[in-house]
Every structure is written in C-alpha cells, then in structure tokens.
Amino acid sequence: xxxxxxxxxxxxxxxxxxxxxxxxxxxxxxxxxxxxxxxxxxxxxxxxxxxxxxxxxxxxxxxxxxxxxxxxxxxxxxxxxxxxxxxxxxxxxxxxxxxxxxxxxxxxxxxxxxxxxxxxxxxxxxxxxxxxxxxxxxxxxxxxxxxxxxxxxxxxxxxxxxxxxxxxxxxxxxxxxxxxxxxxxxxxxxxxxxxxxxxxxxxxxxxxxxxxxxxxxxxxxxxxxxxxxxxxxxxxxxxxxxxxxxxxxxxxxxxxxxxxxxxxxxxxxxxxxxxxxxxxxxxxxxxxxxxxxxxxxxxxxxxxxxxxxxxxxxxxxxxxxxxxxxxxxxxxxxxxxxxxxxxxxxxxxxxxxxxxxxxxxxxxxxxxxxxxxxxxxxxxxxxxxxxxxxxxxxxxxxxxxxxxxxxxxxxxxxxxxxxxxxx
Ligand code: MEV
Numbered sequence: 001x002x003x004x005x006x007x008x009x010x011x012x013x014x015x016x017x018x019x020x021x022x023x024x025x026x027x028x029x030x031x032x033x034x035x036x037x038x039x040x041x042x043x044x045x046x047x048x049x050x051x052x053x054x055x056x057x058x059x060x061x062x063x064x065x066x067x068x069x070x071x072x073x074x075x076x077x078x079x080x081x082x083x084x085x086x087x088x089x090x091x092x093x094x095x096x097x098x099x100x101x102x103x104x105x106x107x108x109x110x111x112x113x114x115x116x117x118x119x120x121x122x123x124x125x126x127x128x129x130x131x132x133x134x135x136x137x138x139x140x141x142x143x144x145x146x147x148x149x150x151x152x153x154x155x156x157x158x159x160x161x162x163x164x165x166x167x168x169x170x171x172x173x174x175x176x177x178x179x180x181x182x183x184x185x186x187x188x189x190x191x192x193x194x195x196x197x198x199x200x201x202x203x204x205x206x207x208x209x210x211x212x213x214x215x216x217x218x219x220x221x222x223x224x225x226x227x228x229x230x231x232x233x234x235x236x237x238x239x240x241x242x243x244x245x246x247x248x249x250x251x252x253x254x255x256x257x258x259x260x261x262x263x264x265x266x267x268x269x270x271x272x273x274x275x276x277x278x279x280x281x282x283x284x285x286x287x288x289x290x291x292x293x294x295x296x297x298x299x300x301x302x303x304x305x306x307x308x309x310x311x312x313x314x315x316x317x318x319x320x321x322x323x324x325x326x327x328x329x330x331x332x333x334x335x336x337x338x339x340x341x342x343x344x345x346x347x348x349x350x351x352x353x354x355x356x357x358x359x360x361x362x363x364x365x366x367x368x369x370x371x372x373x374x375x376x377x378x379x380x381x382x383x384x385x386x387x388x389x390x391x392x393x394x395x396x397x398x399x400x401x402x403x404x405x406x407x408x409x410x411x412x413x414x415x416x417x418x419x420x421x422x423x
Contacts, residue, residue, distance in 0.1 A: 002073075002074070003025060003026050003027070003073075003074045003075065003076060003340060004025060004074055005066050005067050005068050005069065005074035005075055005076050005094075006066065006067060006074075006098075007021065007022070007025060007064075007066045007076070008066075009021070010022075010064070010066060014391060015036075015037075016037070018064070019033040019034070019036060019037075022064055022076055022338065025076065026076055026338055026340065028337060028338065032334055032337055032338075033334060033338065035330045035331050035333075035334045036062055036078075036331060036334060038059050041057075041059075041330065041331050042057050042329060042330060042331060044056065044057065046328070046329070046330065049328065050325060050328060050329070060080045060081065060082055060272070061080070061081065061082065062078050062079065062080045062273055062331070062335070063078075063079050063081070063086075063087035064076050064077060064078055064079070064087070064338070065077040065079055065087050065090040065091045065094065065354060065357075066091045066094070066095075067091050067092075067094035067095040067098050068090075068091075068094040068098075068102070068103070068350070068353060068354065068357070069094070069097070069098050069101070069102025069103065070102060070103045070104075070105060070224075070349050070350055070353045071102075071103070071104060071105060071349065072102070075339055075340070075341075075350050076338060076339070077090070077270060077339060077350060077354055078270070078273040078274070078334075078335040078338050078339065079266070079269035079270055079273055079354070080269055080272040080273040080335075081265065081268075081269040081272075083265060084378035084379055084381075084382055085378050086265050086266065086269060086358065087269075088378070089357075089358060089361035089362065089365070090266050090354050090357045090358050090361060092361055093228065093356075093357035093358065093360045093361040093364070094353075094354075094357045095232070096228045096229050096232040096233060096360070097226040097227060097228050097229070097357070099229055099232075100226075100227040100228070100229055100308060101226075101227065102226065102353075103224050103225070103226045103349075103352075103353035103356065103357075104224065104225050104226065105222060105223060105224045105348075105349035105352060105353065106222075106223050107220070107221060107222045107223065107317075107345050107348060107349070108219055108220060108221045109179060109219070109220070109345075110154075110179055110180050110181055110182070110183075110185065110220055110344055110345065111157065111177050111178065111179050111180075111219035111220055112177075112178050112180050112185040112186075112188075112189045112213055112214075112217055112219070112220060112318060113175050113176070113177055113178075113189070113213065113214045113216070113217065113218075113219060114175070114176040114178065114189035114190065114192060114193035114211065114212065114213050114214070115173060115174070115175060115193070115210065115211070115212060115213070115214050116173070116174040116175075116176065116193055116196060116197055116200050116208065116210075116211045117171060117172075117173055117208070117209045117210040117211070118171065118172040118173070118174070118200060118201050118204040118206040118207065118208055118209070119168075119169075119171050119172075119206055119207050119209050120206045120207045121170070121171070121172050121204050121205050121206030122205060122206075123205065124163040124170040124171070124172050124204075124206075125163055127163075127172050127203070127204035127205050127206060128161045128162065128163055128172055128204070130203045130204060130205070131159075131161045131172070131174055131200055131203045131204050132159075132161050133203075134199075134203050135159060137199075138156075138159060138176075138196055138199065138200065139156045139157075139158075139159065141195060141196055141199065142155070142156035142176060142178070142192040142195065142196055143155045143156050144195075145191050145192045145195045146188050146191065146192065149178075149179075149180065149181065149183075149188055152181050152182075153179075153181065154178070154179040154180055154181040154188075155178065155179060156176055156177070156178050156192060157177045157178065157179050158176075158177040159174055159175060159176050159177065160174070160175045160177075161173070161174045161175075172204045172206060174196075174200055175214075176189065176192060176193060176196065177219060178192060180320070181344070182320055182321045182322050182343055182344040183320040183321075183322050183323050183344070184276060184277060184280070184318050184319060184320035184323065184324060184326075184344075185213065185318060185320065186213050186277075186280070186318075187323065189213045190211070190212060190213055193211035193212065193213070194211050196211075197211045215280050215283040215284045215287065215318070216283075216284060216287040216288070216316070217280075217284045217316035217317075217318045218287075218288060218291065218316055220316050220317065220318055221288075221314055221315065221316055221317075222314070222315060222316075222317045222345075222348040222349060222351070222352040223312070223313070223314045223352070224312070224313050224314075224349065224352040224353050224355075224356050225310065225311065225312045225313075225356075226310075226311055226353070226356060226357075226360075227304055227308045227309065227310050227311075228308060228309040228310075228311060228360055229308055230307045230308045230309060233309060233364055233368075234364070234368050236307060238364060238367060238368050239303055239307065239308070239309045240303070241367035241368070242301050242309055242360070242363045242364060242367050243301050243302060243303055243309070244367075245259075245301075245363045245366060245367050246259075246297065246299065246300060246301035246363065247301075249296070249297035249299075250296050250297045250300070251296075253294065253295040253296070255297075256289065256295055256296050256297045257295065259297050259298075259299070259359065259362075259363075260285065260286065260289055260297060260298050262358055262359050262362035262363075263285070263298055263299060263313065263315075263355040263356070263358060263359045264282060264285060264355070265358050265362075266351075266354040266355045266356075266357060266358030266359070267281060267285065267315070267317075267351055267352070267354065267355040267358075268281065268282060269354070270350065270351045270354050271319060271351060273331075273332065273335040274319065274326055274332055274335050274336055274339070274347065275324060275325035275326035275327075275328070275329045275331075275332025275333075275335070275336075276319040276320065276324070276325070276326060277318070277319075277324070280318050281316075281317060281318060281319065281351075284315070284316035284317070284318060285298060285315045285316065287316075288314070288315050288316050298313055298314065298315050298355075299311060299312060299313040299355075299356060299359050300312045300313075301360075301363070309360070311356050311359070311360050312356075313352055313355055313356040313359065315352065315355070317348035317351055317352060319344055319347055319348055319351065320344050321336060321341070321343065321344050321347060376402065376407050377398065377402055379407060380397075380398035380399075380401050380402045380407050380412070381394050381395075381398045383398070383401065383407065383408070383409055383412040384397035384398045384401070384412050384415075384416065386409060386412070387409065387412040387413040387416045388413075388416060389412075389416050393416060393419060393420075396419060397412055397415050397416050397419060398412075400415045400419075401415055
C-alpha cells in the first residue's frame with residue numbers, strides 16, 4: 001500500500017492514538033507498532049543478549065516525522081531522540097519541499113573498506129607491488145569467507161595498496177573494497193581482513209598488525225537534493241539569508257561543526273531508531289566533512305533559478321537492514337517495518353533526506369527568527385509535563401510560562417497549581 005506521509009492531525013492525539021493513525025496510514029496492523037510502547041518494548045532478557053553486564057534499558061522517545069517524500073515515495077519516519085523540536089522541525093522542512101517534488105537521492109553503492117596494516121617491511125615499495133601482483137588470489141580468498149554475500153551479488157571487489165610514511169617508519173597499507181549489499185558490513189569486511197592478513201604480510205614481507213574496517217566510508221556515499229518553497233520559507237529574504245548562513249558554515253569550521261550537528265540531529269535519530277550504529281555514521285560524516293584537509297559543512301544551499309532554495313547534502317551512510325541490533329531489537333524491527341524500506345540504500349536515502357530537512361529547518365529558524373523561540377516553546381511543554389501537568393494541562397501551562405517569559409521548572413509548578421486552584 002502506498003503511504004501518504006501527510007498526517008496533519010498527528011499531534012492532536014496521544015501516543016496510542018498516534019500509533020493507531022500511523023498503522024492505518026502505513027497499512028500495518030496495530031500490533032506491529034505496539035513494541036513502541038515501553039511496556040512492550042525491549043525486554044531485559046533481550047537486552048542481556050545485546051551487550052554485557054546488563055542492568056536495564058534506557059527509554060528514548062521515538063517520534064514520527066511526517067511529510068517526507070523521497071524519490072517520489074512517501075515515508076513516515078521513526079526518529080529516536082531526546083531533543084525537543086527535532087521531529088517537528090524535520091516534518092516542517094519536509095513539508096516545504098513536498099510541493100516541489102520532495103527529496104531526490106543517489107548513491108555510490110554499498111562498498112565498505114577494510115584496512116590491513118603491515119609493518120616492519122624492509123622494502124615497502126616492492127612489498128606494495130608484491131601484494132598488488134596477488135590481487136586475484138587475495139580477492140578470491142576474501143570471497144571464500146562469505147559465500148552468502150557473494151550469493152547475494154556482493155563481495156570483495158577491488159584492493160589498493162600504498163606505502164604510508166609515519167613517524168614510526170614506512171608502513172604498507174592495503175584497502176580491501178567490499179560490496180556489502182544490505183548489511184552495515186562491519187562483520188563481513190572484518191572477517192575478510194582477518195583471513196587475508198597472514199597472506200598479505202607474507203607477500204609484503206612484514207608483520208600484519210591492525211585489520212579492521214574504516215569508518216571513513218567514502219565508497220558508500222549517499223547524496224540528496226531538494227528544493228524548498230521560498231514562500232513557505234518566508235520569502236526571498238529568508239532564502240537569501242539561509243544561503244548566507246550556509247556559506248558561513250562552508251567557510252568556518254566553528255560554524256560547520258554546529259551546522260553539521262544540526263544535520264546529525266536528523267541522521268542519528270533515524271540511525272538509532274532503526275538499530276544502526278550511530279557512532280559509525282557520525283565518525284564517517286565528520287571524516288567526510290574534513291575530506292579536503294579542512295573541516296567544512298556537509299551540505300550546500302543555493303538559490304534556484306525560480307527563487308526557491310536548493311539544498312544538497314552528501315555523506316557516507318554505513319547502515320544496514322540485516323544483522324546487528326536492526327535484527328535483534330524488536331523496536332528497531334518495527335521502525336524498519338514502519339519505514340517500509342526494502343534495501344539499505346533506500347534506508348540511507350531516507351536518512352540523508354531527514355538530515356537535509358533537519359539542517360534546513362535549523363538554518364531557517366536561525367536566519368529568520370533565532371532558534372530559541374520554537375525551542376523554548378517545546379521546552380516549556382517539557383517543563384509543564386515534568387511539573388505533573390496532564391495532557392489537557394500541558395498546553396495552557398506552557399503557553400503561560402512562555403508568555404510570561406519565565407520558562408523555568410518552579411514557575412511551571414506554580415502556574416499548574418494556580419490553574420488547578422482556579423477550577
Ligand atoms: C541544535 O541541536 C542544532 C543547531 O544548533 C543546528 C544549527 O545551528 O544549525 C540549531
């Protein structure tokens with residue numbers, strides 16, 4: 001069933017009502033989404049199999065971003081984050097791109113890199129060539145390690161070898177390029193790297209040391225572009241100022257770090273919700289932002305010929321649908337089902353689109369009104385809830401503490417008490 005991600009009434013109900021609405025919209029039975037309720041989520045015994053010395057689980061809110069269209073298809077996107085504004089901002093930015101065709105993605109394919117470090121090679125230049133001469137043998141040996149991956153059309157594709165001058169002498173570094181298909185790929189490439197290491201060390205004439213994937217996954221890039229409606233953004237001046245804000249981030253690493261953090265607010269929330277490795281994606285993103293030797297923005301903003309804002313983003317996205325927590329965590333499984341993605345590349349496209357939407361939303365807020373207004377309104381709702389306000393009381397308490405510009409816990413408590421006394 002084709003999903004329609006326009007769900008304007010979603011915020012007007014409670015979490016159980018939202019799950020029902022979303023299940024209907026996504027063509028899922030209500031049971032699939034029940035695991036999002038903490039009382040049906042990750043059980044302690046399941047957690048105990050995921051990591052060591054387990055003592056419990058941590059609840060992180062999961063919200064659903066609406067309005068997203070990627071490559072002509074609508075998605076309802078589960079986002080796991082503790083930060084207020086993030087889900088609302090992504091949904092809002094996606095709405096501004098929706099009428100102009102939404103988000104369009106492309107990728108380089110799912111090629112991960114394993115690194116093999118060979119040290120103490122007396123003749124590293126010749127050692128490098130000896131390894132390269134054995135290319136076919138090494139690729140075959142790598143592919144023997146994972147017949148399942150080869151059967152799925154993936155596997156080791158290419159290798160490269162270089163000599164690396166270090167302060168501890170020259171080393172020989174081999175990269176093995178592996179098409180990991182729908183996996184994140186760490187297990188597949190690490191197994192191959194370990195299997196190859198003794199032979200590579202023998203060929204190079206040195207000692208094998210590290211053999212591990214690189215999180216600088218620059219052969220697994222996802223790109224996304226979208227046009228954001230100038231009128232919905234607030235007019236030509238807002239478009240101009242967002243372009244200027246983007247240029248600031250391109251030119252200045254202090255701003256770029258914050259700008260990219262805004263992108264990762266969206267990216268990491270979907271990566272986490274789908275049980276993928278947030279640290280792998282984050283280190284890859286920041287390595288990519290520094291690929292030319294200086295740290296810069298991952299996204300670009302331009303004014304299109306029709307006056308609309310054009311946003312583009314490119315980043316490595318090592319995410320998978322098979323293996324790891326994506327398979328072992330019931331909530332992550334439900335998140336993947338809700339998304340309805342069928343391949344890791346499709347998931348990466350949605351994640352990149354959310355990253356760009358999140359980035360645009362932050363820039364618009366900063367350029368047009370300053371971030372604190374929207375942020376503080378949501379913060380006020382959190383304070384009202386913490387003060388004990390019920391669903392009906394949160395709105396009035398939050399509105400009052402915002403209007404009085406006293407967005408603090410004790411004032412939320414006072415306003416709540418006054419509200420109840422006035423009844
Ligand atoms: C806050 O989590 C993210 C922002 O700082 C991003 C940005 O400044 O672009 C608002």
